[in-house]
Amino acid sequence: MHDQKNERTLRQKRVQHSITTLQADACVITSPVNQFWLCGFVFDGYLLLYPEGEALLFVRRPAGIADERVIEIRKPELIPSLLRNAGLPLPHRLLLEADQLSFSSATRLQAAMEMPELVNFSWELRRLRAVKSAYELNQIRESALVHRQVYELIPSLYRKGMTDLELQIEIEREMRLHGSIGIFRSFGENMEIFMGSMLAGDNAQAASPFDYALGGRGISPLLPLGANGTKLVPGMTLMVDMAGNYRPWMDDMSRTFAIEEIPNVAREAHQLSIDIVHAIEQSSRAGTRCADLYHLAEKMVEEKGMHPYFMGTTQQAKFIGHGIGLEINEPPVLTPRSKEILEAGMAIAVEPKFVLPGIGAVGIENSYIVQENGLENITLCEEQIIVL
């Protein structure tokens, strides 16, 4: 059995090294994802970590955690006297997850801790999480295997006359029966999504407020993304990009389905997506610049004159891939201006997609693990368009 505790000790040491590098006195971790990453569980409270020593877990809820690091508290104002009683200094320069913690919680904590300088630790934590351990990478591989099993069921779930949403609901059920946790974690404000996205026909052109690769109108103005009840009719393509959350560390995979016969231009654009994915796969390894991968894709798209349809029409995403892990949008991001470099142990999804007016979205998305000498494709699932 894998030594989870040792994993977490190593993660903690990496965080402590960053505290020192950022010339801070301590960090406070409050987000569920980073609490899980560092502790193995989620709680309502504050994980306080100094550059040396064990973490202190100031916990409001739940009661009765069996962990000797836990100190039960009702409110953050109690923390300073608890630290003083333990002979520990109050931090003057404090790192916190300023991209996730609310303004009111952050300012309350700052006042409670006697007004330390606050420094945003969110990006650094995401950077640390971007390079995965062997255990974490294996979680992503395992998730991808289940993801494939579920996608292979799609033809058997399809019935003539269905809407995109009706098919999605049957896929959601299979996802849950195959162990999907349900909620689909992404980083950032206003990045809402349910269990993934299905785009049929011209719904793929609908611009969304969210920063995902493609949009879709959704079924409610409260969640404008993905399937909108489009009836699946011959000549239409269906892009399936449902969550790969079968383990805490997720994979990401999209596949395209055709409703009976589709125009040749859709098959050509789909093949271009496959060619781009394979070109990226062939030319990447630890040390590759992420911007170069975007430019490689862009060049191939322009050579075929397909740029008006690349990553959307009315609104075009300016990335073709992203890191994956505990959240679906981790570093690095494959954008034209990225300064990020692929590192061994990163996991990335590559998704050059096209949106064809009157037809729908085409293309594939694969997930890869970055190795010293190349990319390992973990989404080994039919890449050609599957006719329903």
Next chain:
Amino acid sequence: MHDQKNERTLRQKRVQHSITTLQADACVITSPVNQFWLCGFVFDGYLLLYPEGEALLFVRRPAGIADERVIEIRKPELIPSLLRNAGLPLPHRLLLEADQLSFSSATRLQAAMEMPELVNFSWELRRLRAVKSAYELNQIRESALVHRQVYELIPSLYRKGMTDLELQIEIEREMRLHGSIGIFRSFGENMEIFMGSMLAGDNAQAASPFDYALGGRGISPLLPLGANGTKLVPGMTLMVDMAGNYRPWMDDMSRTFAIEEIPNVAREAHQLSIDIVHAIEQSSRAGTRCADLYHLAEKMVEEKGMHPYFMGTTQQAKFIGHGIGLEINEPPVLTPRSKEILEAGMAIAVEPKFVLPGIGAVGIENSYIVQENGLENITLCEEQIIVL
């Protein structure tokens, strides 16, 4: 057809009145729920509202919104010159949703807007939303009708030997087929939930980090709430508290199911829950103090000596009801120390529940609309324990 635009104009006027009352110069709205409430759609950007006049929508995404109030921007730093060009003053005292907006987004906006004083507007917006219009109340009524239809299917979805999770997955599918939007909106940090909660047997005793009425271990340490894969066996109760999100404005309802024969104590505790709900229903109207309702419940529980099992065992929730609407945890909250008063137009859920070791959770949750002269029960669905 209902005049949605007029609804939103009235909401905006109420918000503008609050801006004046709070002696502020303007407010900025950034959360999806409040954007939807005020505009009817969600966007990535800032809704700026002065005490008089129309809202200004500074929108990053999506492109091409058909609304004359929209001003497309790339970043908040562009707002001041746009305001000056329009002859509008920069606010000195600015209201924002400090409980929802991240520390980094809030401080970036503050700097972009040339350092206004920031005041937390989150609570006031929740207070305004707590009193619903006739249209909003009707949405909640409609949601409750669908909620009932789905719950009435549960006996037909049950198969002997199922786990709580397997049954939940079939309920989730029916929820989606009946129009559930999927994501289940709650207010506050660390309040994660998927499509609701099912608690079978002693899993109802598991303490959760989240501030819901009951807990449950969940199927992953990343989401410690609700069903955990407990096999449904004779003598066990199953509390079903799945989302009523069939409209943007939600209802809330829990019902208890028994796996074949259950001990008498479970039936007695369940009847006590029904009696408490009915006592609250009978004694409430506009003007009733929320704390009085908690004390009424507490007294009935103590008279029966059931307080060790009330609202949990290892961790007991200190509320027995809450407002409902666009989020599942709106004001008012029925707590012992609440200063809130029921107002006509509020919608509340009442959920006095018991957790019985070795058996499971029992009790009901109904949703009510507060009228001048009483409560209107909108969850007209069998209240007795249903034997599976």
